[in-house]
Amino acid sequence: MNRFAEKRFHPLKKHTALYSVLLLLLLTLLFLISIRSISDTTHEEQAESLKAAILRSSVHCYAVEGAYPESLSYLEEHYGITYDKENYVVDYEIIGSNILPDVTVIPLT
Numbered sequence: 001m002n003r004f005a006e007k008r009f010h011p012l013k014k015h016t017a018l019y020s021v022l023l024l025l026l027l028t029l030l031f032l033i034s035i036r037s038i039s040d041t042t043h044e045e046q047a048e049s050l051k052a053a054i055l056r057s058s059v060h061c062y063a064v065e066g067a068y069p070e071s072l073s074y075l076e077e078h079y080g081i082t083y084d085k086e087n088y089v090v091d092y093e094i095i096g097s098n099i100l101p102d103v104t105v106i107p108l109t
């Protein structure tokens with residue numbers, strides 16, 4: 001090794017720890033954003049699934065009893081519809097005994 005050769009200064013070596021921490025923070029942020037996106041998508045799909053289940057139960061009630069249920073509570077009591085009332089608001093609007101009710105499911109979070 002030559003004692004008189006100049007040592008070259010490499011700018012990345014000086015801040016390697018800083019770059020590592022910044023990269024870790026960036027990856028953590030991307031991970032949290034992706035988890036949030038997946039959670040939102042899942043919540044929306046659950047709302048659609050709840051709406052489909054309510055409509056299916058309404059049609060089943062119509063086929064068995066000859067009229068659509070008068071309220072959502074009737075479906076809960078007799079047809080086993082359950083949902084998390086803290087996370088969803090369900091608007092069940094009956095139009096007539098022989099017309100399919102209008103169902104709207106709104107996620108709260």
